[in-house]
Amino acid sequence: MIDFSKYRVIELSVELCPTIFTLDGIRHDAFPSTDMDWNQTVEYSGGAKRLILRQIRYPDMDFNELVDMEAHLGTHAECGKHLDYDHQDIADYPVETWFGEACVMDFTDKKPTPDGDRYELKPKDFAKVKEGDIVLIKSSLPYNEAPTMTMEAAQYLIDKKVKQIGGLEPFSGVIGTGELRDVHHLFHRSHMVLLQGIVNLDKITKDRVMFFGFPMRIKGLDACNVRAVVLEEKD
Numbered sequence: 001m002i003d004f005s006k007y008r009v010i011e012l013s014v015e016l017c018p019t020i021f022t023l024d025g026i027r028h029d030a031f032p033s034t035d036m037d038w039n040q041t042v043e044y045s046g047g048a049k050r051l052i053l054r055q056i057r058y059p060d061m062d063f064n065e066l067v068d069m070e071a072h073l074g075t076h077a078e079c080g081k082h083l084d085y086d087h088q089d090i091a092d093y094p095v096e097t098w099f100g101e102a103c104v105m106d107f108t109d110k111k112p113t114p115d116g117d118r119y120e121l122k123p124k125d126f127a128k129v130k131e132g133d134i135v136l137i138k139s140s141l142p143y144n145e146a147p148t149m150t151m152e153a154a155q156y157l158i159d160k161k162v163k164q165i166g167g168l169e170p171f172s173g174v175i176g177t178g179e180l181r182d183v184h185h186l187f188h189r190s191h192m193v194l195l196q197g198i199v200n201l202d203k204i205t206k207d208r209v210m211f212f213g214f215p216m217r218i219k220g221l222d223a224c225n226v227r228a229v230v231l232e233e234k235d
Helices: 151-159 178-189
Strands: 007-011 019-021 051-057 063-069 076-078 099-106 134-138 164-167 193-196 208-214 223-225 227-233
Touching: 134 208, 151 178, 178 193
Parallel strands: 019 051, 099 134, 134 164, 164 193
Antiparallel strands: 007 227, 051 063, 076 193, 076 223, 099 208, 208 227
16 A cells, blocks of 8 residues: 655646526626636636636535636646547556656756857756656746657657656646647647646756645546646655
8 A cells, every 4th residue: 555644745747616506596707807718727727718607506406517718728638639629638648647657857958048048948957757657747847948848758658658758838848838839739630648637847846746736537528627646655
C-alpha cells in the first residue's frame, strides 16, 4: 500500500464558478459584469467558457442539477479529435493515460537573448524525460519571454512515447497557439494528450512527481475538464 503520509498533495486544477439558475428561476452570476451565459473564472483557459448549472428537483423531491458546459473548460485534457474528428476521443484512451510519473521541467532560466529572441527548446532540453512520462512544463517568465518549442523537440517527446504534456495556458509560451500552432497540431496528429489550464506548478519543488488527472469517460469528446493533482514526496 502507498503511505500517503510521505507525500504532499498539490492541486493543479482551477475552481470553476458557474452561472446558476435556481429552482425559482432566479439567475445568479459569479461575474455579474457579463450579460452572457458564460463562465469567466479562468484567464488560463483562453477567455470566457460556457458553464451553466440549472437546479432541478425530481418527483420524489431529491435535488439535482443540469450542467451545460464547454468541453475546453478550466483545467482540461485535449486529444487529437480536437484537430480531426476521425481521431480517437477522450474515452478511447486507456485509463493508464491519466496517471503516472511526471517529469517537471522548469524553463524559467531559458530567457530571451539581449536582442529579444526567445529561447527555442530543443531535444537536449528534455533529456531528463523518460519513456512513458507525463511532462509538466513550467516557467515564471511572461508569455512573450518564455521559451518556444521547436518541432524537433516536439517530435523527440512523441518518440519518447510520453503520455501527456502540459503546463500553464498557453503553456507559458512553450506550445501555445498562433505562431506555434504547428507544434500544437503535431502533438494532436500524434495522438498526444495536452493538458491545459493547469495552475500551481510553481508549488512543485521536485523534478519528479506522481500525477493524477482523470477526465469523465464520455464518448465523442475531444476534451474534458479534469481534477488534476500531483503527489510530491516530502523531504
